[in-house]
Amino acid sequence: MPRDAVAMTRQEVEDFLDREFPQIHYGGRTFQVEEVGPLFARMRMEAHEKHLRPGETISGPAMMALADLALYAAILAQIGPVALAVTTNLNFNFLRKPKLAPMIAECRLLKVGKRLAVGEVSLYSEGEADVVCHATGTYSIPA
Incomplete structure (x- = not known):
């Protein structure tokens, strides 16, 4: 697939996640795919009580889930519906x-090869310009 094309639209990625991973919406819809493009995805996570930690802030595990899911969405948009693409590494700052x-x-996405995809994710609080978390990750793509 050319780098300037996508294999799945935003709606196709969202439908795929809803169908193959309905558990991500357990307790209410939390995640939404807002946009996909060549080597890019943007997602939104609604802040629910279950995502909070002491100090009235979003917890690290909630941010980690969002970053991992955004990376997966970007990869799906690029390579198509591959349910068994899996995370092999994630690093958070x-x-x-x-x-x-x-x-x-x-x-x-920084690189999409035959067996590995590497990307970076910046997390923001809605309406704010400053990055609150920066993540890098690698996914293994099955043959």
């Missing part, structure tokens, strides 16, 4: 306390 607001994840 928590930069500042997020606001108690929906979180936005913007993922940029």
Whole structure:
């Protein structure tokens, strides 16, 4: 697939996640695919009580889930519906306390090969310009 094309639209990625991974919406719809493009995806996570930690802020595990899912969405958009693409590495740098607001994840794929995809994700509190968390990750793509 050319680098300037996508294999799946935003709606196709969202439908695939809803169908293959309905558990991500357990307890209510939390994640939404907002946009996909060549080597890119943007997702939104609604801030629910279950995502909070002491201090009225979004928890690290909630941000980790969003970053991992955004990376997966970007990869799906690029290579198509491959349910068995799996995370092999994730690294997180928590930069500042997020606001108690929906979180936005913007993922940029750095490399998509035959067996591995590598990307980076920047997380923001909705309406804020400062990155609250920066993540990098690698996915294994099955043959």
